[in-house]
Amino acid sequence: MSHTLDNIDTQLLTILQKNSNRTTKSIAEELGMSTSPIFERIKKLEKEGYIEKYVAVLNNKKIGLKLTVFIGITLQGHTRSYLEKFVKEINNFPEVVECHRVSGNFDYLLKLVVEDIEAYETFIISKLTLLPYLGNVQSLIALSTSKETNEIDLSQVL
Amino acid sequence: MSHTLDNIDTQLLTILQKNSNRTTKSIAEELGMSTSPIFERIKKLEKEGYIEKYVAVLNNKKIGLKLTVFIGITLQGHTRSYLEKFVKEINNFPEVVECHRVSGNFDYLLKLVVEDIEAYETFIISKLTLLPYLGNVQSLIALSTSKETNEIDLSQVL
DNA sequence: TATTAAAAAGGATATTATTCTTTATTTAAA
DNA sequence: TTTAAATAAAGAATAATATCCTTTTTAATA
Known part of the structure; x- marks a missing residue:
């Protein structure tokens, strides 16, 4: 072993x-x-768990999901039970592909993959801003992506 | 067809x-x-390109790459030729798994996967800050990640 | 050098992918 | 409606590959 x-x-x-x-x-x-x-x-x-799973990688743009957006979020009330509820709601949105709790200028950083600007706006208006205790929200819209890989560099750990 | x-x-x-x-x-x-x-x-x-490839997804933490960091970057001189050079250099760093040109408070948003805080600091000091025309650099360190998936939601495009 | 454990080789078998032909279903046109 | 054409699915046959087992080699330790 x-x-x-x-x-x-x-x-x-x-x-x-x-x-x-x-x-x-x-x-x-x-x-x-x-x-x-x-x-x-x-x-x-x-x-032994070094390999988690095998998956198909799709071509987002070809399928019609043309827009990637990052959203930095700060929360106003930080009670523990609320944080858990907030994360649960966020994770349930299918547009959200990543949700990280971060240190720095935000509490959370989300990554979204959506159809277009309209779908992004719909997410903000009819999903995100409905959550309580939401503080500052700052979006970074990906204009272009020069690198986006799942390959992690193993030479770092040799 | x-x-x-x-x-x-x-x-x-x-x-x-x-x-x-x-x-x-x-x-x-x-x-x-x-x-x-x-x-x-x-x-x-x-x-037809809907499926790009099939890959193995590894367990980063098990392998020893325990830290995910996002870095927002602004550049000072925006000449076209320099932007291209900058992106090329960034994409060559194996720690960088994503590089997006963004609109909003930054010019670029990077995602890194590294061993630990020390490896992150090494990246900043001996790789990133050596690039010229670098303006503001802001890091968001992932304290925890509640969602990180490659699965995109196809119900959006039906 | 002898002994043990681990890793690799090579071959046999079972499973699965792939191809081909036939049948059914859907769509469009008369 | 009815017919024709095109598309999709079924089912069977074959080729390729994964999987398992036994033997051999290599490496490590006493």
């Missing part, structure tokens, strides 16, 4: 972060090994 | 966003269809 990743493990994770549909055979060839150790290492990485 | 998604397509995309390792058979059973139309629809969604 070794709890450290060796060089082969990080290579595997790097490969699978880019494309999880590679066959074990093709990965084995790339790394100069046979299929079974590759297969067993991947199963181990899954079992 | 229909360019619209019907109800079955959006169900498929929703399923594959959650788990792309499902067998076509299991998906077919869930949707009450046989395997071949499911298979062919998925191939079509891939070919």
Whole structure:
């Protein structure tokens, strides 16, 4: 039960972060090994939780969700029970893809993916501003995105 | 060559966003269809670009990358050629997982995934502040994250 | 150097993906 | 309506791959 990743493990994770549909055979060839150790290492990485899941990444724009917006929020009353309720409501909105409690000039930072400016405005007016104790709200609208990846850099942890 | 998604397509995309390792058979059973139309629809969604890729999602914390930070940046000189150079440099940093040009109080918003506060400080001091024309820099450190998903909500586009 | 444990190789089998042909359903036009 | 054409689905056959098991090699430790 070794709890450290060796060089082969990080290579595997790097490969699978880019494309999880590679066959074990093709990965084995790339790394100069046979299929079974590759297969067993991947199963181990899954079992021990290094790999959480495998997912399809969609093309948001093609599907019609063309706008990404970040919203910084401060709250006025900080009672613990209210914070929990606030987070629960926020997380239930399907437009919200990320919700972080942050330190700095805001209490929360949200990331949204919506159809367009109209859908964004609808979210603000008919969902967000209905929540009580809302303080300052500041939006950053993504004009363009030069990098947006799920690949985390494993060289940092070697 | 229909360019619209019907109800079955959006169900498929929703399923594959959650788990792309499902067998076509299991998906077919869930949707009450046989395997071949499911298979062919998925191939079509891939070919037409609705599905960009399939990836493994890793557990950042388990791997040792425990800190997420957002950084808002304003630039002082906005010449076009400089903006391009700036973005190129930023995108090359492996800690940076997102880089958006934004409207609002900043010019750029970055998202970083790093080991810890120390690694974050190293990034700021020995990478970010070395870039010229840097104006205001404001960091939001994620204390906790209640939602962080790659699943986009397809009910918005139906 | 001998002993043990871990990792990899290679082959056998079961499962699944993929392709093809046939049938049904839907849509459009007469 | 009825017919024709196009699209989608069914079902079966095959090819490819994942998965498992046994043997061999390598590495680590006494």
